[in-house]
Amino acid sequence: MGIASRLKDEKYMAAALVVGVIAYAAEHDVMQMGQGAALIAAAALVGTIVLASMRVAHHAEILAVKVGDPYGTMILTLSAVAVEVIILAILMTGESSSTLVRDTIYAALMLDINGILGLAALLGGLKHGEQPYNDNSGKTYGVMILTAIGISMIVPEFVPDDKWHFYSAFTIVAMIALYALFLRMQVGQHSYFFSYSYPRHERAKNASDEHIAEDSTMASIIAILVGVVIIGGLAEIMSSWMTAGLRGTGAPVAVTAIVVAAISAAPEIMTALRAALRNRMQATINIAMGASLSTVILTVPVMEGIALYTGQPFIMAMSPVQTVMVAITLIAAAINLNDGETNAIEGMTHFILFATFIMLTALGL
DSSP, X not given: OOHHHHHHHTHHHHHHHHHHHHHHHHHHHHHHTOHHHHHHHHHHXXXXXXXXXXXXXXXXXXXXXXXXXXXXXXXXXXXXXXXXXXXXXXXXXXXXXXXXXXXHHHHHHIIIIIIIIHHHHHHHHHHHSSEEOOHHHHHHHHHHHXXXXXXXXXXXXXXXXXXXXXXXXXXXXXXXXXXXXXXXXXXXXXXXXXXXXOOHHHHHHHHHHHTGGGXXXXXXXXXXXXXXXXXXXXXXXXXXXXXXXXXXXXXXXHHHHHHHHHHHTHHXXXXXXXXXXXXXXXXXXXXXXXXXXXXXXXXXXXXXXXXXXXXXXXXXXXXXHHHHHHHHHHHHHHHHTTSSEEOHHHHHHXXXXXXXXXXXXXXXX
């Protein structure tokens, strides 16, 4: 594929890069123009991010078809989580809230499992009825997420304040050990847990839909990485503008965090929904549950490392409301992802939990 043709295909990505450069240069000027200008600029960045996400989602689907699950979706989730960690680390330098890390991980969990998986299973179920996938993946993801959440965000409630650094160091080692073994199993001995053998005509149809002959694997990988970095940069600036625009309006502080989480996960959301609508629920499971696991198990050690380095601990223990919502979510996921098929009813249960999360946030809980 020629350079001119490549640039034409990636016009949305190129436009997002240009907008990002302009936004970076004008970030402080826009904030000085007042709340109205900040909100308008933030809305413009949201639109730009969605356009870039369309291309990232396109290349993620190409990879999923060419290299198969879980490799294609794993690249997407790891790239997105890496950007989330970077943004969170940057926000911590200017954010006084000691619960920012905890609240961000909690919001990501609600968005990934209840929002993405719930909506995808609901829409996919309404279109296709029962949608098959490998039930080993749902069970494995579920127990890993429960273990990681329990160690990093429930047990800390019982750790004495003067012992926090010992447990923090232990948490770092535990998360790294868990994910190292999980990653080895996911791409090695137990890789079949995270794949599903679709009928031959379905594979041919999806390959035709994605025009995989037109794009090389390496080109798609590069496009995803570049796109996620651009989206992360735009999301950071958008967060600053939205915070300035909402200041003094009485809107809950968590609103900005939820919007940033949703925007950062835009490629995952679009890819998961399109996969479900094409009756490829395995890709949706890998994206939603994989993103949840990666967010917890990768974010925690980085942030705990920062806490040990600075000597300032974060509040990682979840609030009672958060603990109850996470418990209900994981129990519902364990039941729904136990039989190898999803349907609209199961999707609706998770989506209602996501709506409950939004309502609780609006109430300041």
